[in-house]
Amino acid sequence: MLLELKGISKKFGGVAALRAGNLTVQGGEVHLVMGENGAGKSTLMKIAAGMYRPDGGEILWRGERIGFARPADAAAAGIAMVHQESLLAPHLSVAENIFLGAPPLRGGGLVDRQRMREEAGRLIASHNFPLQADWRVDRLSPAGKQLVEICRAIQRGSSLIIFDEPTSSLSESETREVFGIVRKLRERGTGVIYITHRLAELRELGDRVTILRDGETVHTGLLAETPANRIIQYMVGREVSAIYEREPVEPGAELLRVEGLSCSPGLKDASFSIRAGEIVGIGGLMGAGRTELCRALFGLDAPEAGRVWLGGREVKIRSPREAVAAGLALIPEDRQRTGLATALPVGHNITMAHLGEVSRMGLLKLEQEREICEGFIAKLRIKCESPKQRAGRLSGGNQQKVALAKWLLKQARVFLFDEPTRGIDVGAKVEVFETMDALARAGAGVLMVSSELPELTQVPDRILVMRQGRIAGELPGRSSQEEIMKLAALERKAEA
Amino acid sequence: MIQRLLPFLTLAALFIGLALASPHFLTSTNLSSVIRQTAVINIMALGMTMIIICGGIDLSVGCILAMGGLLGSMAMGAGLPIAVGVVAGIFTGLACGFLNGLMTTALRINPFIVTLGTLGIYRGTALMISNGLPVHNLPPAFSFLGEGTLLGVPFVLWILLVCAVLVHVLLEHTKLGRYAFAIGSNAEAALYAGIPVAFFTTAVYTIGGALTGLAGMIEASRLMTGQPTAGQGYELQAIAAVVIGGGSLRGGEGSVVGTLVGAFIMGLLSNGSDLLGISPYLQQAIIGAVIILAVAVDELRKRKLG
Secondary structure, three states: OOEEEEEEEEEEOOEEEEEEEEEEEOOOOEEEEEOOOOOOHHHHHHHHOOOOOOOEEEEEEOOEEOOOOOHHHHHHHOEEEEOOOOOOOOOOEHHHHHOOOOOOEEHHHEEOHHHHHHHHHHHHHHOOOOOOOOOEHHHOOHHHHHHHHHHHHHHOOOOEEEEEOOOOOOOHHHHHHHHHHHHHHHHOOOEEEEEOOOHHHHHHHOOEEEEEEOOEEEEEEEHHHOOHHHHHHHHHOOOOOOOOOOOOOOOOOEEEEEEEEEEOOOEEEEEEEEEOOOEEEEEEOOOOOHHHHHHHHOOOOOOOEEEEEEOOEEEOOOOHHHHHHHOEEEEOOOHHHHHOOOOOEHHHHHHHHHHHHHEEOOEEOHHHHHHHHHHHHHHOOOOOOOOOOEHHHOOHHHHHHHHHHOOOOOOOOEEEEEOOOOOOOHHHHHHHHHHHHHHHHOOOEEEEEOOOHHHHHHOOOEEEEEEOOEEEEEEEOOOOHHHHHHHHHOOHHHHO | OOOOOHHHHHHHHHHHHHHHHOOOOOOHHHHHHHHHHHHHHHHHHHHHHHHHHOOOOOOOHHHHHHHHHHHHHHHHHOOOOHHHHHHHHHHHHHHHHHHHHHHHHHOOOOHHHHHHHHHHHHHHHHHHHHOOOOEOOOOHHHHHHHHOEEOOEEHHHHHHHHHHHHHHHHHHHEHHHHHHHHHHHOHHHHHHOOOOHHHHHHHHHHHHHHHHHHHHHHHHHHHOOEOOOOOOOHHHHHHHHHHHOOOOOOOOOOOHHHHHHHHHHHHHHHHHHHHOOOOHHHHHHHHHHHHHHHHHHHHHHHHHHO
């Protein structure tokens, strides 16, 4: 046995990312690791590669207990990781990146550039990779960058290589290229861990599969003996605690209509509509194009094709300002980066998008502003000392309410919620759903992007499932988690 | 709390210390000279406060000051009324600031680079227009702007107070100010909130330029010449005043009161060193150390706040 991970646990700021991660890998095996977004796959792999230190559990390497203090320790032992987002130095050459951290030296500690170039060239040639040693890395395609990371792993003589969702950013031909490399590595007796959440990739590649759910390993077995349906069941789990039950309302007139919206590279030919009073869910795996859809609608990216109607009138939205003016509101996924100015007071954040409502001729009516903010703080039960408290000091759930309050000052017609419950506790989640429901009841349309299958099955009236930039299908509200997962993960041919 | 008040306490301590240490400090001649010396930097620093709050920086203000002073003086030298000359100087500064803002937002170049470039462009233009020669033939009455007295205090103090109140109102009571804080604190979030980020960023640079143009006219009035070489190194003093007063180069933080205090701390340090006979070489080192100390204390306070 090459690597054994036993009962690994890891917390980030009080939140358990891993509770009981178990995994064993042999040489000459391709071991798939699967799980929903946030199941703990990447955390477990980063622990194996020495990037995080586990809080509990043990790691055995070739049968011996071992602890990695930093990535270099794992690399020295023979574990390499090919990252989803390339961790290369973009301004250096392919050869320099392959030998990054351990370049060949000559006398006096100087780097032997010529030997480095030659060895890199030989390595690339022996695998027939479409690369050249002196190319600059930032000019390479995503697949090319991964090839460089793979070269680095091979060059170091790694006996275990971890691929973290390598194909999520790759084209079909590039994906086949990566698969070919994985097979070659297996033939040479290298152990391969391959994280994926695309089922179609499975059969072609894996020997065994380990499935994680909520930070725990729930199943390990031979891939040939685990049918796709069973894998989906393991991934989504059985227990569906009732988070929120929504009484659907009779939908009114069509508020938002989108036809053929495309925005390369992430969004292809999206068409759908939302009616007043509706909550429409958008499901899909990471990188399926959900955030891209929100961004294109809100004028943050310029779509190259497609038409959008708001309240029956065709609109051209080229900037967030025009989106706001047209009656759209976006509550983005990343509150710290895009949703809030965390260093500014709560009150300033609440009125930020509609300052015109509390000012006359450019002059702010501070007294009125304070009253309005206090009103929202009470109405949405935002826990804060006063409107003057810095937004960054609130809890995640309260921050989300502030990000939402921003759009209530002058009510928008269509609300785009991107992962509205990310990083907030259960109580706050319910409050967010209640607010969404209230908005819909007041006649707004709500689009809710979510990676949380339980809430997708319970909150929306309809669910659109995206896959690889396209809307792969529509499901009625209260569809099962399996149905959503199948649409999200299976290729068309596998569905048939 | 004590740390937030530190700039004020420093200023007060400096004032009391100098009053005790030198019999020449608390004289009206000396105090008005401090005010006159500090006013130019102070007015520039007010504009810089807005720019820094908005997440930007303007390294070209020293050269804008020269451009404003020069063109205003040339207008007066050509026989135009004093008021027209002053307005010409202010508008020159405004135009320079507008160009800085436009290039920062339209070309999406880092303001540090843009204004490093315009620093050279504005200085070069001022030298070319004037052939490198100062403008001397200014109307005698023009000296009132920088050297005159109104109701017993230097006229520049009134100008400074009006500008300070104006900028304070802009920052704390208008949409523009609120947007400046939002853009500086998190430009991405400001964009997501539908704020026309480019427009307001440009507006802030433009206002900063206009204030600097005014400072240029005051400088010209004090010297009674329009100098194409005026204002060298002033940009760093203006930035230092903002930073000592609690402004953050990361944006989103700063205040008019803080900047005034920062500018006066530097003014008193320099005046005090003169009175106490401390070498001007050492003065520079002291002011440098104060800048670092002020920022270090402020960072400490923010880290505690989390």
